[in-house]
Amino acid sequence: MTALVRYHAGLLLRSQRWLAPLVLYAAVLGIGVHAGEPVLGALALTAAALLPVTAWAVRICLTQEPSAARAVVAAAGGRGRGHLAALLTGAGGAGLAGAVAVGTVVAVTDTRGVGPAAAVTAGLLGATACALVGGAVGALASRPFLKATGWSLAALVVGVLLALVAAGSPARQAVTVLTTGSGPGVLFGLLPSAAGALVLASAVAALSRWATARLE
Amino acid sequence: MRLTGVGRRYGPRGPWALRGVDLDLPASRLVRVTGGNGSGKSTLLRLVAGVDAPAEGRVTGRPARTAYVPERFPAALPFTALDYLIHLGRVRGLRGAAARDRAGEWLERLGAARHARTPLAELSKGTAQKVAVAQALLADPGLLVLDEAWTGLDTVSRAVLDHAVRERVAQGATVVFVDHDPRRLEGEADAEYAVAQGRVRPAAVPAQPRPATGRRVRIVASGGRALPPDLPGGTAVAPGQGDATVLSVPADRSDALLAALLAASWHIHRLAPAEADRNDEGDVRV
Numbered sequence: 411m412t413a414l415v416r417y418h419a420g421l422l423l424r425s426q427r428w429l430a431p432l433v434l435y436a437a438v439l440g441i442g443v444h445a446g447e448p449v450l451g452a453l454a455l456t457a458a459a460l461l462p463v464t465a466w467a468v469r470i471c472l473t474q475e476p477s478a479a480r481a482v483v484a485a486a487g488g489r490g491r492g493h494l495a496a497l498l499t500g501a502g503g504a505g506l507a508g509a510v511a512v513g514t515v516v517a518v519t520d521t522r523g524v525g526p527a528a529a530v531t532a533g534l535l536g537a538t539a540c541a542l543v544g545g546a547v548g549a550l551a552s553r554p555f556l557k558a559t560g561w562s563l564a565a566l567v568v569g570v571l572l573a574l575v576a577a578g579s580p581a582r583q584a585v586t587v588l589t590t591g592s593g594p595g596v597l598f599g600l601l602p603s604a605a606g607a608l609v610l611a612s613a614v615a616a617l618s619r620w621a622t623a624r625l626e
Numbered sequence: 627m628r629l630t631g632v633g634r635r636y637g638p639r640g641p642w643a644l645r646g647v648d649l650d651l652p653a654s655r656l657v658r659v660t661g662g663n664g665s666g667k668s669t670l671l672r673l674v675a676g677v678d679a680p681a682e683g684r685v686t687g688r689p690a691r692t693a694y695v696p697e698r699f700p701a702a703l704p705f706t707a708l709d710y711l712i713h714l715g716r717v718r719g720l721r722g723a724a725a726r727d728r729a730g731e732w733l734e735r736l737g738a739a740r741h742a743r744t745p746l747a748e749l750s751k752g753t754a755q756k757v758a759v760a761q762a763l764l765a766d767p768g769l770l771v772l773d774e775a776w777t778g779l780d781t782v783s784r785a786v787l788d789h790a791v792r793e794r795v796a797q798g799a800t801v802v803f804v805d806h807d808p809r810r811l812e813g814e815a816d817a818e819y820a821v822a823q824g825r826v827r828p829a830a831v832p833a834q835p836r837p838a839t840g841r842r843v844r845i846v847a848s849g850g851r852a853l854p855p856d857l858p859g860g861t862a863v864a865p866g867q868g869d870a871t872v873l874s875v876p877a878d879r880s881d882a883l884l885a886a887l888l889a890a891s892w893h894i895h896r897l898a899p900a901e902a903d904r905n906d907e908g909d910v911r912v
Contacts (some may be wrong), residue, residue, distance in 0.1 A: 413713070413716035413717045413719075414717055414718040416716065417713040417714075417716075420705065420709070420713060421703065421704060421705075421706075424704035424705065425704050475703075476702050476703070477700075478697075478698055478699055478700050479699075479700055479702075479703055481672065481675075481677040481694060482695075482696060482699070482714070482758070482761060482762075483714070483717060484675075484676065484677045484694075485676055485677055485692045485693055485694030485771065486692065486693065486694075486714055486717045486718050486761075487717040487718070488676065489676065489677060489678070489679070553667055582641075599829035612844065617866050623677070623679035624679050624681065625637060626636075626678070
């Protein structure tokens with residue numbers, strides 16, 4: 411699996427398609443986060459903005475390989491495992507950007523009442539919940555479920571909006587806890603969201619992995 | 627490896643591309659698949675290689691190291707030829723240094739060593755095909771699936787691939803191939819299957835070699851142990867003087883027989899065309 415992730419990461423880095431979502435993420439945070447503002451509100455934006463970025467990154471990783479190259483890798487490493495590696499690469503890359511963003515935001519905002527350590531943990535939990543839900547949206551909006559680019563992009567946008575506003579979404583819960591919470595107690599509010607996102611993302615990844623060799 | 631009642635269709639309500647496929651693909655066999663355009667032979671090869679999963683039926687016993695060469699290999703990947711091969715070697719479980727060595731070795735054998743640092747996107751069609759062949763061969767696959775892999779290769783590379791196929795079969799691999807040229811590996815396939823209208827059936831292939839047309843090679847060898855199983859088709863075995871064994875094989879399969887004997891640590895005493903053996907001239911002593 412490590413070799414497959416390295417292969418997909420190599421494809422992503424050399425294709426430079428990672429640039430657009432990363433620039434978008436940096437722009438949103440640059441405009442939305444102000445130095446010296448309360449940390450939790452800024453972390454809520456950091457997490458929420460990571461959701462579309464992860465969905466986009468996962469879609470890039472799932473679609474960047476020509477189908478014959480995908481067939482070669484499928485024979486070498488397994489079709490399902492190759493698909494899973496693409497999902498992990500997209501979600502992992504976005505997650506890495508989210509972690510850097512959390513560190514930066516905590517460094518420039520006001521952590522009074524929370525403490526830097528608790529703020530970083532809260533930021534990472536929130537970012538994890540949003541990245542996992544975003545990854546699930548990206549996986550459901552791409553092959554093998556939606557192959558035509560138009561439908562895929564439309565589903566991606568609708569999916570991202572729903573994930574941010576729908577009542578049951580772990581991402582929305584995490585953002586709400588960060589926005590309304592205060593003090594280190596916010597961590598306990600974030601744990602169920604992160605756990606729920608993990609369950610959701612695992613289920614979607616398993617379904618997507620199973621479907622790839624069957625629906626295409 | 628076996629396919630049992632295998633069917634494949636695209637989507638849950640799509641038309642069947644293949645149905646009711648029962649296929650036995652034992653080790654050390656060269657299997658040819660024939661069929662017209664759109665007959666489903668590429669679909670069959672993708673199922674065998676594990677690229678696609680069957681919609682019904684089961685595929686069992688696929689060897690661990692599987693390699694597939696698609697009909698058209700896209701050069702549109704942002705890697706150099708060497709980097710791509712190293713990635714694929716690692717996916718097959720080779721360590722970094724070993725993957726690099728094998729990748730370089732196969733590019734060299736296929737005459738593409740000077741393109742090792744060329745980005746795939748800048749390669750000619752023929753050289754891209756060499757990269758596709760190299761990725762399949764670099765980790766000694768136990769199952770090799772070739773979909774028109776010879777197309778686009780130059781004469782020398784075709785011969786290298788022919789040889790590699792024989793070598794893989796002699797070392798116990800299953801090789802399944804499609805090629806538009808009926809003379810490709812002619813008379814060497816152990817089984818031939820024809821695909822038509824989504825069905826697969828055995829094509830008429832002579833179980834025994836045609837002695838009237840085929841030249842034979844006589845090999846005198848001794849091993850002090852049992853002969854390896856899975857000798858090439860058409861091998862005749864007779865006791866010789868002392869502990870020697872005399873084997874006779876169609877000339878075009880002598881390479882495979884020699885490789886099988888050497889792999890089983892047998893000693894080769896003599897090798898000669900079957901007719902010339904009597905006067906002991908022109909023998910090759912090993």
